[in-house]
Every structure is written in C-alpha cells, then in structure tokens.
Amino acid sequence: QVQLVESGGGLVQAGGSLRLSCAASGGIFSWYNMGWFRRQAPGKEREFVAAITRSGGSTDYSPPVKGRFTISRDNAKNTVSLQMNSLKPEDTAVYYCAANSYTLPLRVRPSEYGSWGQGTQVTVSS
16 A cells, blocks of 8 residues: 655645645555545535546546546656635645555545545634
C-alpha cells in the first residue's frame, strides 16, 4: 500500500487560493489513480472533490468545485496536487488525498480508495 502525506492547508480569505500537495511513498505511484476528498464537519461523510488517472490524462471534479479547482500529478516526483482558486467559506474542510488501483472509470466513492493521507485543514474566512 502506498503511504500518503498531505501539505499546504491553511487559512485564506474568500476569493483567495491555496495549493495542496500530497507526497506518496512505499509504492509505485504511477500504478494508482489518485483522488482528493474533503470532510466538512466531524461525523460527516468524506465528499469527493477531484480525481486523476495514472497518467494524468483524465480528470474528474465534483460540481461544487468544477472550474475553480485543478488536480494534477507529477509521477517523477510521486506527488499529486490540488490547486484551489476562488475559494468560498463552504470549501472549509479537512482535505484528504487517496489512492486506488482500480481500472477506469475514475472512482468517486471513498470506499473505493484503499490508501489515505492524514488530512490537511483548509479554512476559508468570509
């Protein structure tokens, strides 16, 4: 199983930008499709945000973030990133990166991801 560590969270004003990164180790990174999820409140389900294929050639986004967030990956550096622009207070959440080795289509359910990072807090103030 690949190990994942997120970074880049923080406090930002509405309309601002943040870039999250996730570093992978302990596996062959290019074997995995990668996803970003978020949990907006304790006890709530993790919500799909974005996903990217092994090669980086295809992506998928949830409707609330489409057009504002961009997922990308660098297989040479074993990293996946989430560029978040035009942030809104409702984007406040703990953000997690996750990995799965399923074939296409890209998966949007947390149960379909086998490896998770510890999460990084993003807080957007109004």
